[in-house]
Amino acid sequence: MAAVDLTTHPGHLARRLQQAHHLLWNTMVSEETTSPQFAVLNALVAEPGLDQRTVGERVGLDRSTIAEVISRLDRRGLLGKVRDPQDGRRFLLRLTDEGLRAHRRLSMRAARMNQVFLAPLSADERTAFFDLLRRVADAAEGLRNPEPSGVAG
């Protein structure tokens, strides 16, 4: 009766999109290294020596999740953790040679996968796709950390 059309619910679409992506990633990129794990490798290629919390911030993962992801990458020898001598609470993270090789290999495969994933869209539509997703995600993330509401001091 009063049932709703879920295809007009952005959350439902976002979940389906992510599931579809996960499946494609698994078949076209890697069965061992997941997309969030790749995001962490990528962050450490861009900025070696980051601590755990900051990596989480860069890739959008909370403290608990980033800890698990990093411990898996650590177990597999793709990165190394060392205590920050300046601050004993922190671990400084750095990719190993194998981690760097993995990142290179996965980057190329991920690029190919993205082509397949976005194949149904024209070039203009891809631009719009990125723009719309980014704007909605950014705005919703902004609701979480409300800026002091008054930059005009």
Next chain:
Amino acid sequence: MAAVDLTTHPGHLARRLQQAHHLLWNTMVSEETTSPQFAVLNALVAEPGLDQRTVGERVGLDRSTIAEVISRLDRRGLLGKVRDPQDGRRFLLRLTDEGLRAHRRLSMRAARMNQVFLAPLSADERTAFFDLLRRVADAAEGLRNPEPSGVAG
């Protein structure tokens, strides 16, 4: 060095979008009933008496996940499971009165939440947003179940 820009990776954006949505759902719709749970309630409002597997198909969840979601809704008394007398393998699912009430309440709140979630987009952009997400998700899901490739059989 060779680090990639994750904002051009649809999978990364999809994950961020879903996380942002989850957060907003939690604060604006319900802390007890998740968005996938609502999708199940909605499917059973539209088609009472479905079996577990078919519900999963409708909302896009695999056999294991749908089993857990349904068992939680069952424990909370929002739906009832009865063995299909015609086929002893199936459970027929039906919302309880409380399940129907929950669906009504959540529908209204979800509609309000969607307004907030999509606030950064104009009406035209929302249409484009839905269209682009649907097309990409549909296409990627299609890669999983390859149609017999030749309807003209």
Next chain:
DNA sequence: GCCGGTTAATCAGCGCACTGAGTATTTCGG
């Protein structure tokens, strides 16, 4: 030097999401 507040990381607990293996039931072929 010590106290209190803050911060980085861990741990416990919940929920979503998948695969692969196993069980019970139905259905189809002989």
Next chain:
DNA sequence: CCGAAATACTCAGTGCGCTGATTAACCGGC
């Protein structure tokens, strides 16, 4: 009617993602 294939569901195992509580380390004030 019986055995084999198919089907619905369950269970074990892995991984992402969150919150709340805890622990260890830092940092400011006194």
